Amino acid sequence: MNYLKLSLLSILLIPALVFAHGPTPLKFNIEVEVNASPDEVWTMVNKLCSIKDWNESVTECSATGEGLGAFRELTLDNGEVIKEELTKVQEDRKRMLTTLRVAEGKLIKGMPIKSMGSFLSVSENGSGSKVKIRGTAYSAFEGKSPPPDQTDAVCKAAVEEFHTKTLNGMKQLFEAK
Amino acid sequence: MKVNLNKIVFILTFWALANTALAQNLAFITNQLEDTVSVIDTSSKSVIKTIQVGNKPAGVMASFDNKHIYISNPGNQEISVIETDSLEVVKTITVGQAPLALTISHDNQTLFVADWYMDSVFSVNTQSFEIKNQYKVGDAPSGLAISSDDKLLFVANKKDNSVMFINIDSGKIQSEIQVGTAPFGITVDYPKQLLYIVNVQSEDVTVVDIKKAKVINSFPVDTFPYIVSIDEANNHLFVTNKRDSSVSVVDRTTFKEIKKIYVGEFPEGINIHPDGQSVYVANWFDGTVSVIDTNTLEVTETIETGEGSRAYGQFIIER
Numbered sequence: 001m002n003y004l005k006l007s008l009l010s011i012l013l014i015p016a017l018v019f020a021h022g023p024t025p026l027k028f029n030i031e032v033e034v035n036a037s038p039d040e041v042w043t044m045v046n047k048l049c050s051i052k053d054w055n056e057s058v059t060e061c062s063a064t065g066e067g068l069g070a071f072r073e074l075t076l077d078n079g080e081v082i083k084e085e086l087t088k089v090q091e092d093r094k095r096m097l098t099t100l101r102v103a104e105g106k107l108i109k110g111m112p113i114k115s116m117g118s119f120l121s122v123s124e125n126g127s128g129s130k131v132k133i134r135g136t137a138y139s140a141f142e143g144k145s146p147p148p149d150q151t152d153a154v155c156k157a158a159v160e161e162f163h164t165k166t167l168n169g170m171k172q173l174f175e176a177k
Numbered sequence: 178m179k180v181n182l183n184k185i186v187f188i189l190t191f192w193a194l195a196n197t198a199l200a201q202n203l204a205f206i207t208n209q210l211e212d213t214v215s216v217i218d219t220s221s222k223s224v225i226k227t228i229q230v231g232n233k234p235a236g237v238m239a240s241f242d243n244k245h246i247y248i249s250n251p252g253n254q255e256i257s258v259i260e261t262d263s264l265e266v267v268k269t270i271t272v273g274q275a276p277l278a279l280t281i282s283h284d285n286q287t288l289f290v291a292d293w294y295m296d297s298v299f300s301v302n303t304q305s306f307e308i309k310n311q312y313k314v315g316d317a318p319s320g321l322a323i324s325s326d327d328k329l330l331f332v333a334n335k336k337d338n339s340v341m342f343i344n345i346d347s348g349k350i351q352s353e354i355q356v357g358t359a360p361f362g363i364t365v366d367y368p369k370q371l372l373y374i375v376n377v378q379s380e381d382v383t384v385v386d387i388k389k390a391k392v393i394n395s396f397p398v399d400t401f402p403y404i405v406s407i408d409e410a411n412n413h414l415f416v417t418n419k420r421d422s423s424v425s426v427v428d429r430t431t432f433k434e435i436k437k438i439y440v441g442e443f444p445e446g447i448n449i450h451p452d453g454q455s456v457y458v459a460n461w462f463d464g465t466v467s468v469i470d471t472n473t474l475e476v477t478e479t480i481e482t483g484e485g486s487r488a489y490g491q492f493i494i495e496r
Contacts (some may be wrong), residue, residue: 024233088400117420144274
């Protein structure tokens with residue numbers, strides 16, 4: 001949250017034109033060490049709505065289908081609803097890709113993105129696991145002068161905050177066990 | 178004294194000839210998240226220089242005479258012109274709102290710049306650096322290429338799911354062809370007179386016959402594909418699959434996949450080396466370049482470049 005505030009503050013201090021953006025993907029890369037075996041973590045994350053148990057921003061989740069092509073609809077604590085599709089599952093590499101596409105003209109409050117592809121991967125790490133979420137997002141605003149609440153910096157901070165909550169929550173869940 | 182001078186001239190000439198024989202190939206990799214271009218010497222497989230360019234550099238186009246590299250910077254609406262002899266930016270040109278894909282006429286006189294937000298292609302005189310024409314195209318032009326006779330531009334319109342043939346002289350749209358969903362990279366197969374258009378969302382490649390202006394085939398690739406590079410000698414096509422972190426190797430006649438090669442994370446730009454022995458792939462997420470052997474179809478080297486390596490376009494020259 002401090003990071004978000006800091007980003008917002010910096011936007012107020014620097015003219016908007018500095019943040020003029022183009023068709024540029026935003027990069028995120030977050031990881032955490034978890035006290036559970038890769039198999040255990042992998043089984044859990046394959047239940048798509050289990051995210052509700054550890055990401056504090058997710059208040060509700062409903063899933064349609066299972067495995068590749070399944071959807072989950074997440075209700076966030078600010079009332080916004082986001083829909084993600086499981087577009088890739090690589091069992092051998094313990095890697096899954098969820099893709100989020102926001103309908104044309106719609107804006108997610110607090111996370112003004114147009115689309116996002118997030119890889120979640122689980123790998124061995126000593127007696128536990130390392131869980132990574134990495135990928136790309138595109139901001140919803142198209143044009144060279146986005147309003148201050150829709151800049152690339154705002155999008156990146158929001159996406160990173162969301163994924164950080166997912167991973168930190170997961171870590172805590174396994175530590176409590 | 179005179180003899181000595183002749184000797185010097187002789188030695189200098191010999192040295193120059195020897196140097197020509199040992200021509201150097203350089204790859205110019207745009208690093209979109211750090212506003213630089215990494216210059217790779219492809220014989221030593223090492224970065225010999227990092228050049229500061231504009232904001233969010235993405236596209237790259239080498240002139241056919243190997244003298245200049247043009248870089249598109251959608252972040253600050255600029256084209257950076259790099260001289261390949263000095264490896265310096267010698268000029269910047271302001272174009273449009275979000276210049277991305279680039280191509281150049283075979284006489285090197287005209288640079289074409291597709292602008293993502295203005296739904297236009299601009300032509301720029303490479304001597305005076307003045308904008309000559311603005312061609313209206315479809316919604317979100319993402320891919321750009323030119324015919325061998327410099328008469329037609331081929332433009333992929335990402336949001337219209339189409340490819341347009343633009344007559345460069347008249348500015349008219351000569352044909353518009355529906356392709357897959359969200360077309361991005363467009364590559365001309367000059368010997369076969371075909372276009373390969375990569376569709377990001379339908380995850381396939383559309384094959385268009387240029388003379389007939391018709392779709393003649395299509396073939397599937399993997400998640401979030403980006404652009405094709407052609408290996409004429411082995412009759413292969415290489416396609417980057419960004420969100421599979423792989424390259425599909427496809428037979429250029431049957432359009433069947435022969436092999437999938439895992440490279441770095443989120444590969445984007447891809448070029449065959451002029452010597453035909455290797456293919457260079459820029460990995461956006463890792464900030465690296467993977468080198469693939471065109472005979473063994475294995476990754477032989479991974480070169481560290483910079484944050485957000487993209488290299489969208491023609492990026493290898495000989496000097």
